[in-house]
């Protein structure tokens with residue numbers, strides 16, 4: 524798939540294209556879930572701004588934090604409620620936030636301590652918002668810090 528960023532990083536010299544597209548590699552097997560609704564869900568193209576505004580973390584600032592909207596779109600198409608979503612390069616946890624919002628379970632791994640801690644906090648907040656502070660959660664995320672030696 525192609526993710527078209529509507530607000531890519533500008534280039535002041537008008538020589539060459541902006542990096543406004545990012546490729547998303549999709550692989551599946553025979554038993555894979557396809558939750559397509561309308562034909563427009565089947566476009567291999569997604570358009571949104573890069574992660575910005577209140578969604579974008581300041582501290583730590585992750586250089587490639589993805590918008591939750593994009594991840595929700597992919598998770599919705601490719602999984603069912605209760606499925607496990609694995610992000611072995613979770614950064615600040617955007618995939619996890621999207622997975623919990625879509626009522627999926629989540630396993631995330633991150634090598635950088637600051638990003639890992641930020642993801643943990645974000646997922647905790649996200650769960651509290653989702654489930655209205657109810658202590659018993661249907662899907663506690665599993666998070667692993669893979670130490671960078």
Ligand SMILES: C[S@@+](CC[C@H](N)C(=O)[O-])C[C@H]1O[C@@H](n2cnc3c(N)ncnc32)[C@H](O)[C@@H]1O
Nearest residue numbers: 587588589612613614615616617632633634635
């Ligand atoms: C493209 S970023 C992911 C950004 C994430 N989708 C988000 O929205 O925050 C990739 C992440 O993988 C982490 N990473 C790189 N090598 C890793 C490894 N061997 N194990 C775990 N995490 C790793 C990097 O620290 C980085 O945060």
